[in-house]
Amino acid sequence: MGYLNNSVVTVDAILTKKGRELLARGDGSFRITQFALSDDEIDYTLYNTSHPSGSAYYGEAIEAMPLLEAFPDETQIMKYKLTTLPRGTARLPILATKSVVTLKQGQSEAITPQTLNYLGNNQTFETSGYTFTIADARVASAFQGVGINTEEANRLNSTTTLGTNVSKTVIGTSLNITATSVNTLFGTNTQLQTTLTIIGRDSGARVTIPVTITKVN
Amino acid sequence: MSFKRFDAEDLVIASEAVSAPVWSTGDPILTTFFTSSTQPNLESGKFYYDVYQTGSTLDNAAVQFSIAYGDLDGSGSAPYNSSVVGKSPSSTIYGQYRTLVLGDEESSFSFGGVSQEYFYAITIDRNQFKESLLPASFNLTLKNTSNRILTLTDNSTAVTTVSYNDAGRVYQVVSGSNGVPYTGVNANGYTATSGSYGLFLPDIGTIILNGAALDINGAQGINLSTTRGTTAAANPAKLYQVINSGSSFQLNYKETVTSQFVFARIRNSEFNYSTNPSYITGSGDLRISSMLDTPQSYITSVGMYNDNNELLAVAKLSRPLLKDFTKEALIRIKLDF
Numbered sequence: 001m002g003y004l005n006n007s008v009v010t011v012d013a014i015l016t017k018k019g020r021e022l023l024a025r026g027d028g029s030f031r032i033t034q035f036a037l038s039d040d041e042i043d044y045t046l047y048n049t050s051h052p053s054g055s056a057y058y059g060e061a062i063e064a065m066p067l068l069e070a071f072p073d074e075t076q077i078m079k080y081k082l083t084t085l086p087r088g089t090a091r092l093p094i095l096a097t098k099s100v101v102t103l104k105q106g107q108s109e110a111i112t113p114q115t116l117n118y119l120g121n122n123q124t125f126e127t128s129g130y131t132f133t134i135a136d137a138r139v140a141s142a143f144q145g146v147g148i149n150t151e152e153a154n155r156l157n158s159t160t161t162l163g164t165n166v167s168k169t170v171i172g173t174s175l176n177i178t179a180t181s182v183n184t185l186f187g188t189n190t191q192l193q194t195t196l197t198i199i200g201r202d203s204g205a206r207v208t209i210p211v212t213i214t215k216v217n
Numbered sequence: 218m219s220f221k222r223f224d225a226e227d228l229v230i231a232s233e234a235v236s237a238p239v240w241s242t243g244d245p246i247l248t249t250f251f252t253s254s255t256q257p258n259l260e261s262g263k264f265y266y267d268v269y270q271t272g273s274t275l276d277n278a279a280v281q282f283s284i285a286y287g288d289l290d291g292s293g294s295a296p297y298n299s300s301v302v303g304k305s306p307s308s309t310i311y312g313q314y315r316t317l318v319l320g321d322e323e324s325s326f327s328f329g330g331v332s333q334e335y336f337y338a339i340t341i342d343r344n345q346f347k348e349s350l351l352p353a354s355f356n357l358t359l360k361n362t363s364n365r366i367l368t369l370t371d372n373s374t375a376v377t378t379v380s381y382n383d384a385g386r387v388y389q390v391v392s393g394s395n396g397v398p399y400t401g402v403n404a405n406g407y408t409a410t411s412g413s414y415g416l417f418l419p420d421i422g423t424i425i426l427n428g429a430a431l432d433i434n435g436a437q438g439i440n441l442s443t444t445r446g447t448t449a450a451a452n453p454a455k456l457y458q459v460i461n462s463g464s465s466f467q468l469n470y471k472e473t474v475t476s477q478f479v480f481a482r483i484r485n486s487e488f489n490y491s492t493n494p495s496y497i498t499g500s501g502d503l504r505i506s507s508m509l510d511t512p513q514s515y516i517t518s519v520g521m522y523n524d525n526n527e528l529l530a531v532a533k534l535s536r537p538l539l540k541d542f543t544k545e546a547l548i549r550i551k552l553d554f
Contacts, residue, residue, distance in 0.1 A: 011519070011532040011533065011534055011535075011548065011549070011550055011551070012532065012550075012551050012552075012553070013479070013519075013521065013530045013531060013532035013550045013551065013552045014530065014531060014532075015529065015530050015552075016528050016529060016530060016531055018527050018528055018529065019528070019529035019530050022523070022527065022529060023529075029523060029525070029527075030523065030529055031523050031524070032223065032228065032477075032479060032521045032522070032523065032529055032530065033222060033223060033522070033523055033524050034220045034221060034222045034223060034521075034522050034523075034524075034526075035220070035221055035223065035479070035481050035519055035520060035521050035522065036219050036220050036221070036519075036520045036522060037481075037483070037488050037516045037518065037519055037520075037540075038516075038517065038518045038520060039491050039493050039496075039514055039515045039516065039517050039518075039537070040517055040518050041517055042491075042493060042495070042515045042517060042537060043495050044491070044493060044495040044496045044504060044505065045495050045504075047505055047513075049505060049506075049507050055507075058507075059513070059515070059539060062515055062537055063515075063536065063537055063539065064536075065536065065537055066535075066536065067517050067533055067534060067535060067536060067537065068533070069533060070518065070531045070532065070533040071531075074527075074528040074531075077518060077520070077528070077531050078518055078520040078528055078531060080491060080492050080493035080494070080496075081219040081491075081492050081520075082219065082488035082489070082490065082491050082492075082514045082516065082540070083218065083219045083488065083490045083491065083492060084218045084219075084221075084486065084487045084488055084489070084490070085489070085490045087486075087489075087512065087542055088509070088510075089490060089503075089512070090502065090503060090509055091497075091500070091501040091502050091503070092490055092491075092492065092496070092497045092501045092502075092503070093492075093501065094497070094500070094501040116500075116501060117500075117501040131526050152524055152525045155525070156525055169525065169526070169527055171525070171526070199219075199526070201526065202218065203218075203219075204218065204219025204220075204492055205492055206492050
C-alpha cells in the first residue's frame, strides 16, 4: 500500500499589465469569469516516440523542463492555448489571414480571418468571431472590431486607455485598423512596429502577425 | 473551445493575518540607529527627526521611524513669529496628535490617568508597519549617559479589555517587556506619580511617550532633561540619543493579506489538444502520429480571463503537467491583493 497522489496543484498567480489596468479602472471589468490553459514553452518535437524505454517515456524530455516564471505582459503569455476537441481529431483549427500588416500613417485596412479545419469545414468564419489584440494601442488611431454586436464587443470598441504602450483588445468577425498619424511616436525612427494577435473565440486557434507603420511626413 | 467558465464555488476569498519584524533589516530587533546630519538644518528638522537603520546617505538607507516632540505651550522650539507666543513647531505637533488621537481640541493627553503637557511621538514609517503594529512585540530600551536603563513595552497582555480612542486601539506604555509590566514600582508598570510611560497606538503605527515620565531623575526614569522654553531645544535629538544608546528596539507588524483562491477544474475530456505550433504542421495536422489515438498535451500556464477574454491574471506551474483523456486535474491558484 502506498500514499495516494495528492493531485491538487497550488500555484501563485500574478496580475497582468491588462489586469492591473482594469483593476485601476474600477468599473467592474476586472472580474475573473473563465480560464484557459496553455503549453507555452513546450516543444513537442522533444516528444520522442522512439524512446528505448517505451511509450511511458516519450514525454521524458518535456516533463523534465523547468518552467520560467509568468510574464506580466498579457501579449507574451498564454500564447498557445490547449483546446477541447473530440477524440480522434486529426487536424486542428488554424487561422488563415494576412501574414504581415504594413500601413502608412493614416492608412486603413480591414482584416478578416478565417478558420481552417474547424467543425468539419475546410474554411469557415467562427460564429463567436475573433479576438484581436494589438500589443501597442498607440500605433493605431482606430482599432475596431466589426460584425459582432454583443454588449461586450461594443464596450471593448469604445474603451480607451490613455498613456503608455498598453495593449487593446476588440472582438469582431473582422478588424478595421487605421495607422496613427501622430509623428511624435516615431521619434527619430521611420517605422513603428508592434504585433497583432488574432484568436478564434470558438476554436482557440491563434496567430500573431507583425504590424509595421511607416512614417509619411 | 479554449475557455472554460468558472462556477461560483470555484472562486473563494480568504484573509489571513501575517506578522513580521517592522524593520527593513528583517531582524526583530533594531540595534543601530542613524539620523541625517543635514536634517536638523532643514525645515523638517524643526518638527521631527527621521531615524534610519544605516547611514542616511547609503543606497539601502530607509526611514524606520521618526521622532517628534509635542508641547501644548509650544515650548521646546522657537516660535514661528516672536510676537506670537506659544505657536511653534512643538505646538503644531501637539495639536496634530491631539486631533489624530483624541479627536477633541479641548482634550489634553493623559497617560495612565495623569494629564501631561508634552510628549515625544515615535511614528513608524508606513512602509515598515504595513497595516498595524503587533501588540506585545514592542520592546524599547532607553539608556542615558549615566548608564541608567529603562525598558518599555505595552501592557497588552495585562489588560482584559482593550481601550479605543480616535486612533483605534490604545494600550499604555509601561516599564516591562513583551507586553508584561514590571511590577517593581507599580503593579501596572506605571511611574509612581507621572502616570504611564505613554500610549501605544498600533492602528496608526505610533508610540507616544510621556515626556514627564522620561524626565524623572531616578530609578523610574532616565532623566531625559526635556528643555521647555521659547528657544529651539532639539528635544527629538535627546530621545534619539537614549534610543541609540539603548541599542534595542523590537517591534513587529501585523498585516491582513486578502487572497483570492481560484480552482481550475479540468475534466478528462477537456484540453487534450494544443494550438502550439510544434504540435501541428502548417496545415493543422497532428505532428505526432501516435497522438491521433491518444492525444496528449502539457499544461504549463493557467490564464484567468474576464467576459471579454482579456487576460487578467496568469499562473505558471513549476513543471509541465501531462494531460490526456484519462487524466483530470484540479489546480488551485492563489491571487494576493
